[in-house]
Amino acid sequence: MKIKIRETLRTVAEYLNRGKAPYFLSIGLTILGFVLVYLSPRSIPAFLVFAAAAGLPYFLSIKKSIKLALAVLVAIVLVPVLGARNIFYLEVIFQIAVFSALALGLNIVVGFSGLLNFGYMAFYAVGAYLWAFFGSQQPFLLHAIPGTAPIGTQFFMAADWFYLFIFLGVIVAAIVGLILGLPVLRVRGDYLAIITLGFGEIVRQLANNLDKPLNLTNGPQGITPIQRPTLPDGVIRFFNGIFEPLVGRPVTVNQFYNILFYLIALVVVIVAIVITYRLDDSKVGRAWTAIREDELAATAMGIPANKLKLGAFAVGASFAGAMGVLFAASRTFVSPESFTFLQSVGVLTMVILGGIGSIPGVIIGASVVIILNLQVLQSFSLFLSRLRQSDAYIPIINFYWRDLSNQLDPSKYQRLVFGIILILMMIYRPAGILPAARRKRELRVAKLEADSASVDNGNGGNGLPDVDKPAASPKEDNHA
């Protein structure tokens, strides 16, 4: 029965993917999604339709030029218009972009080269604090106790240095990645994971405590205000001139900043995607895969494993560095709270949910987790609080909703969501929603082998490297 449903679905999907059908489908869905969100800016189903429409063309067999045109239309025109109407969507999409870039960076480290990293947020923090320090008054407050900034302190730099600092963030984060990468040369597998976790915690604790002897980070209070890049004269008027009839009202400066940061994040993500694709198909990418699968064999084949692992750490970190700078400017505020272990595991969840090593998978993973967090859980919270205020009750057990503890706020239970996603994915689908293409081939081979030998090989070809015996594991030493 189950198989029949799957086959039917496949037939339908194949039918929809033939001839002109995919064109009608994707264009129609895009228009439908746009109209739905336009008319009811608060409805989540409408937003989901729009999000699906934006993602669907990727999977259909459409001419590349049309795909590209659709993507540009959605990204440059439709999203800003919808975002200007309901700024919350822009926030969701901005976060999706930011976390997609982070997940892509982590994917290089975890997915391509098989080095588990639990401290990824440290690089993000490095980028964020870089611009937070130089883009605020902080350099003039080195000897001030947190919270006692004299009024009228100048900003250290002009706001437009921000654009340069995106590149600086890349470089600095990459250097920090290299520093962290050094232990990588000696440690593998789970020990590496714990080291990176320790490193991430050290960076956060330093951010928390470096308000003395020199006040570098302003301690737990965080740094604020941080400058945003200036807008050229007339750019808002220009935007309003074109889009005001569509949006229905002129956008304000703050709303326009949101659109601007969304566009910058989009550019960074696109650059990250291009780099990741090029790397995956390059000599380096193949070498990473070889290291992931069997480091000893890879080294024997002449692959400089140490150099390449360090490289993976640096490239992965650099994406986070760039996004960190962007994050600091868009929030105008950073504090150590944004860079906890929870966030690192959140990014890891995105990578694992989407499909480890798979570029579209990782982006889908980021989108799903962000939408779940920011929209589904929050609207569920809203729904519960509305129930609480009503007279409704569950009939049979006579439970009045207003008696429900107001501590029950699903949007605050991210950890539970992340945790359950991680466990279920590891047990039932370790390769993710959208397994990497290379992985898929392996899965097929593994399945064929398993079928022919009729051996239950449930974990064949799953997303993670088979690091059976780390070189430096104590077990090894004990056997020696």
Place this chain on the structure above:
Amino acid sequence: MRRLIKSAGLREILLPLGRMAVFVLGAGALMSVVMVVLALLCRGSGADKLLLSTQNVNIVFYTMANLPQVLIDGVTIGFVYAAIALGYTMVYGVLEFINFAHSEIFAIGAFAGVEFLIIMDKIGVLATSGTYGPYLYLTLALAIGMLAAGGIAVLIERTAYRPLRGAPRLVPLISAIGVSFALQDIIRLVESLTTGQFYRVIPTFGNFDDKILLFTIQTASAPIKVDIQVKSVIVIAAAVMMLVGLNYIVNATRIGKAIRSVAQDRDTAAIMGIGVNGVIAFTFLIGGALGGAAGVLYALKFTRIDPFVGFMPGMKAFTAAVVGGIGNLTGALLGGIILGMLESFAGAYLGTFTMGNFGSEYKDIIAFLILIIVIVFRPSGLLGEQISQKA
């Protein structure tokens, strides 16, 4: 024959006691000497002058006078870490996998014990229980904490780890992270739904907060009293008893032999007729129970617990397990004591020696730095070479 077994059993009780004494005294003496030498080196520095001006003592005297209290605190927290570290190290010994959720098992133990005491307090039996009653209730709380934590540990093993056995190494690790996160929120959910808040404070009862005066140091100004809280004595005594008990189970009983054989070679052990699944479940049970008891002791010492209480002690206990040599029971004990001492010393002296520039909040950073340094330079830990002790 019977006498032989008897003497072997006695040996397994006396030997760990001796080891503990050696570790505590050795680590304490070493740290004290290092600290006094540091203080001697710092004579005349800014920190010294600051102390002279504010408290009218020089830095060497300050260090010496505080040493006994710092050592006592270090031993207390060190034994708690050791009890948690044993859970990590036992699971690692058997499955070669880092049970990341062990810190939440610790938290569950703490919550179960504290909830029991709170209920007893509400009924009113706690206040009227006389002199020895509180000890009975504390023992009961410990037992409940151990049962809850051990049970949850077995449940986790069955649901989240066993299906992944034989998968690549990182798969169960990620699953363990997931379990750890999910458990934190489940504790929070249960607590906030049933009590309306997610942190709990252990009720004050008995004479646990009293201080036993050990000795007094006579000085020119005011005499310095060196005392130890009753609850610290309880923590140390309970931890020592549990560690000895665990050592006995692992080294002198049938199931202990089975655990050791599974740790050495799972496949061969299975061929020899050992029920590997049962042994692994049992390992989780006693590891979890130890963690749960450590949780109750931790709650007794620090009074306030919340669902995230396990993270830092868990990380430090893991560090302790690695420092001692993961998979090695004695190593976990040694590592725990070292970590506890380091933390206590850092907490007491770091602020004074750096004139308040780097306060005791850096003790977590120090623990992580030690972890990284040990893993990078000596991943087998201090006692990694001993094969016979591996459990």
